Amino acid sequence: MSNSILTRRSVLQTGAVAGAGLALPTILTAGSHSGYTNAPTGGTVTLGFNVPQTGAYADEGADELRAYELAVEHLNGGGDGGMMNTFSSNTLEGNGILGKKIQYVTGDTQTKSDAARASAKSMIEKDGAVMITGGSSSGVAIAVQGLCQEAGIIFMAGLTHSNDTTGKDKKANGFRHFFNGYMSAAALAPVLEARYGKDRNAYHLTADYTWGWTQEESIAAATEAMGWKTVNKVRTPLKATDFSSYIAPVLNSGADVLVLNHYGGNMVNSLTNAVQFGLRDKIVNNKNFEIVVPLYSRLMAKGAGANVKGIFGSTNWHWSLQDEGSKAFVKSFGTKYGFPPSQAAHTVYCQTLLYADACNRAGTFNPCGVGEALEGFEFDGLGNGKTLYRAEDHQCFKDVLVVKGKENPTSEFDLLEIVEVTPAAQVSYAPDHPMFAGGDLGACNPGA
Amino acid sequence: MDAIILQILNGLDKGSAYALIALGLTLIFGTLGVVNFAHGALFVIGAFCAVTLNRIFSISFETIDPTKTDFLGNPATIKTTYLEHWFGPDPAAWMTDWSVPLAILLAVPVMLLVGVIMERGLIKHFYKRPHADQILVTFGLAIVLQEVIKFFYGANPIQMAPPEVFIGTMDLGVWLGFEANAIAYPYWRLVYFLFSAVVIGAVFAFLQFTTFGMVVRAGMADRETVGLLGIDIDKRFTITFAIAATVAGIAGVMYTPITPPTYDIGVELLVLSFVVVVVGGMGSLPGAVLAGFLLGIVESFASMNEVKNILPGIDQIIVYLMAIVVILVRPRGLMGRKGVMED
Numbered sequence: 001m002s003n004s005i006l007t008r009r010s011v012l013q014t015g016a017v018a019g020a021g022l023a024l025p026t027i028l029t030a031g032s033h034s035g036y037t038n039a040p041t042g043g044t045v046t047l048g049f050n051v052p053q054t055g056a057y058a059d060e061g062a063d064e065l066r067a068y069e070l071a072v073e074h075l076n077g078g079g080d081g082g083m084m085n086t087f088s089s090n091t092l093e094g095n096g097i098l099g100k101k102i103q104y105v106t107g108d109t110q111t112k113s114d115a116a117r118a119s120a121k122s123m124i125e126k127d128g129a130v131m132i133t134g135g136s137s138s139g140v141a142i143a144v145q146g147l148c149q150e151a152g153i154i155f156m157a158g159l160t161h162s163n164d165t166t167g168k169d170k171k172a173n174g175f176r177h178f179f180n181g182y183m184s185a186a187a188l189a190p191v192l193e194a195r196y197g198k199d200r201n202a203y204h205l206t207a208d209y210t211w212g213w214t215q216e217e218s219i220a221a222a223t224e225a226m227g228w229k230t231v232n233k234v235r236t237p238l239k240a241t242d243f244s245s246y247i248a249p250v251l252n253s254g255a256d257v258l259v260l261n262h263y264g265g266n267m268v269n270s271l272t273n274a275v276q277f278g279l280r281d282k283i284v285n286n287k288n289f290e291i292v293v294p295l296y297s298r299l300m301a302k303g304a305g306a307n308v309k310g311i312f313g314s315t316n317w318h319w320s321l322q323d324e325g326s327k328a329f330v331k332s333f334g335t336k337y338g339f340p341p342s343q344a345a346h347t348v349y350c351q352t353l354l355y356a357d358a359c360n361r362a363g364t365f366n367p368c369g370v371g372e373a374l375e376g377f378e379f380d381g382l383g384n385g386k387t388l389y390r391a392e393d394h395q396c397f398k399d400v401l402v403v404k405g406k407e408n409p410t411s412e413f414d415l416l417e418i419v420e421v422t423p424a425a426q427v428s429y430a431p432d433h434p435m436f437a438g439g440d441l442g443a444c445n446p447g448a
Numbered sequence: 449m450d451a452i453i454l455q456i457l458n459g460l461d462k463g464s465a466y467a468l469i470a471l472g473l474t475l476i477f478g479t480l481g482v483v484n485f486a487h488g489a490l491f492v493i494g495a496f497c498a499v500t501l502n503r504i505f506s507i508s509f510e511t512i513d514p515t516k517t518d519f520l521g522n523p524a525t526i527k528t529t530y531l532e533h534w535f536g537p538d539p540a541a542w543m544t545d546w547s548v549p550l551a552i553l554l555a556v557p558v559m560l561l562v563g564v565i566m567e568r569g570l571i572k573h574f575y576k577r578p579h580a581d582q583i584l585v586t587f588g589l590a591i592v593l594q595e596v597i598k599f600f601y602g603a604n605p606i607q608m609a610p611p612e613v614f615i616g617t618m619d620l621g622v623w624l625g626f627e628a629n630a631i632a633y634p635y636w637r638l639v640y641f642l643f644s645a646v647v648i649g650a651v652f653a654f655l656q657f658t659t660f661g662m663v664v665r666a667g668m669a670d671r672e673t674v675g676l677l678g679i680d681i682d683k684r685f686t687i688t689f690a691i692a693a694t695v696a697g698i699a700g701v702m703y704t705p706i707t708p709p710t711y712d713i714g715v716e717l718l719v720l721s722f723v724v725v726v727v728g729g730m731g732s733l734p735g736a737v738l739a740g741f742l743l744g745i746v747e748s749f750a751s752m753n754e755v756k757n758i759l760p761g762i763d764q765i766i767v768y769l770m771a772i773v774v775i776l777v778r779p780r781g782l783m784g785r786k787g788v789m790e791d
Contacts, residue, residue, distance in 0.1 A: 058603035245751035305607035
């Protein structure tokens with residue numbers, strides 16, 4: 001026999017507890033109302049800027065952070081608007097994104113994949129970032145891109161030049177504005193042929209990680225196609241600082257060109273060592289010995305000093321470009337910080353504007369909607385001429401700059417001169433090109 | 449053959465840096481019994497003394513040149529160094545050109561001071577603590593020093609040039625009977641090797657032929673007895689620490705034209721130098737020098753493509769492999785005293 005008596009009070013109590021219990025999962029997954037991770041509520045939206053603030057690429061990371069802050073300022077209606085004024089799309093009106101004021105959080109990648117993933121995860125889970133962007137290394141970019149795909153977050157890559165980022169490791173939630181190793185090689189090869197001829201023997205020193213491998217593969221294929229022979233390909237540890245024992249064998253290898261597939265501190269040190277060993281003064285096979293650096297940046301050129309004079313390479317963008325977009329960006333950045341922006345700063349500024357514009361056009365922050373808006377998007381006015389965000393691999397296709405270390409710099413920033421602007425058509429490739437094969441973009445993941 | 453000689457030269461050059469750092473490490477371990485993980489940071493402080501002197505020489509005042517424009521199209525500012533303003537163009541150019549060797553004059557007092565402050569302010573409190581505590585505190589100090597340097601100088605490598613007279617290569621091949629340019633070696637790397645030999649020789653002579661050195665050596669052998677004789681061994685050891693710091697510092701100064709200095713260069717050199725100390729024998733000064741050069745040469749040979757083709761990645765592990773073999777076969781190291789590390 002039961003003694004239980006149903007009272008009004010107990011019914012109300014039980015109902016309240018049961019109701020709260022049923023609602024709990026929905027409350028805990030904050031964005032699930034909208035069907036995607038970290039859907040913004042209220043009047044603000046949070047972006048996550050994941051850049052190297054310590055480690056070898058900290059200076060590049062610092063420049064990226066400056067550009068992100070400038071982009072946020074412009075998008076929120078501050079400053080002179082920079083490239084928003086020259087951007088071909090006209091959805092950006094200085095009122096944030098979709099009317100929500102932009103706020104941001106930052107993370108330190110330390111140029112280490114695990115640290116970069118941890119900081120991105122923290123920004124997504126703790127800070128509610130709806131988009132992650134940044135990075136100065138392909139290893140980091142690929143790792144964070146994978147994380148964002150799993151988390152249902154858009155990843156707008158920063159400085160990453162490996163073919164793999166939009167090749168075998170491409171992801172539906174990841175987008176790259178920066179160019180890649182194949183494009184560098186395709187732009188450089190004709191210039192190298194015109195300057196150094198078809199009969200050359202090249203020796204490659206290559207940083208032993210994803211970027212180095214794909215850069216080496218790309219430049220070796222492009223130079224071999226025009227008649228050059230590859231004498232040797234030597235992998236060097238990423239942590240190496242003294243390259244003398246790798247440079248010394250070049251002297252008597254029969255090579256008359258040294259290709260340094262190195263970036264950042266690696267490039268500064270290997271080039272310095274190559275010049276120390278007198279490679280640039282040598283005559284081999286009755287030709288002047290030459291050095292090529294496929295991927296250049298102004299910050300690297302600054303580190304290498306006078307050693308870069310006359311050396312060819314490629315770059316994604318340079319502050320001396322005279323199109324309206326570049327001039328507007330250099331003016332904004334230069335006025336705010338007192339020096340011209342680097343290519344890393346340029347690419348992340350563009351990525352932030354492109355993301356904001358895609359959200360506005362899609363009318364949502366949902367990664368699938370944003371991705372759809374970016375796929376196949378053609379634009380102009382961001383400093384690289386007409387550009388296409390290709391739908392098949394989420395890679396931007398635009399003109400590539402071939403540059404040379406300036407012989408007589410007029411200032412501390414005037415280190416590279418543009419030799420040629422290679423049209424986008426010349427550096428384009430099929431989505432199923434062998435150097436980019438093996439990956440699958442997959443479907444967009446909205447998370448939640 | 450020419451390739452082998454080149455790699456031997458490279459090895460001697462790398463070994464010079466290892467030997468100089470390992471010498472200081474051994475001196476500190478032998479005298480104070482302290483495992484100093486901040487020794488690599490002392491090398492870096494020395495390197496940045498050279499950068500600092502170069503920056504001091506570059507301090508300039510600005511004037512506006514209305515005939516030129518900057519990157520924003522505004523009238524350009526022209527910088528003139530105070531050095532040039534005070535001494536004239538030629539002496540200023542000479543001082544800037546020779547800023548690396550001149551930086552030794554700055555580095556010696558700075559490193560002596562850093563050494564004394566480090567030993568008196570921190571290290572002496574850890575003499576009687578376990579080695580693990582010593583490693584933790586000195587490693588922590590190394591990280592702090594490293595971050596301080598990064599704060600002031602940034603993370604990117606800073607290009608430092610040797611004096612113009614030492615730019616270029618010396619054709620050693622002709623002297624050895626090879627054809628012209630078969631063995632061309634950079635002048636500055638030869639200078640560095642000779643400099644290291646002189647410093648190592650000076651340290652050994654100092655310890656061997658001076659009363660101070662005799663006391664330090666006696667202290668290394670039996671600290672307690674030396675103390676009982678009424679000699680203030682602690683004071684000697686403080687000076688020894690400062691000397692070890694100075695050796696590491698001037699090694700860093702002269703290394704700057706070889707590899708552009710960065711705030712974190714000390715970590716890699718420190719780890720390798722510890723391996724050198726272990727291979728040479730903890731507490732053995734000749735062992736540290738011998739192992740420094742030996743490991744430098746072995747590392748250079750392991751970088752050769754002919755070797756890497758047979759054993760991929762060997763260049764990255766050879767030094768540690770050697771250390772493992774030495775620890776297993778001869779725990780006291782190549783020239784270590786019997787009983788040390790053999791308990």
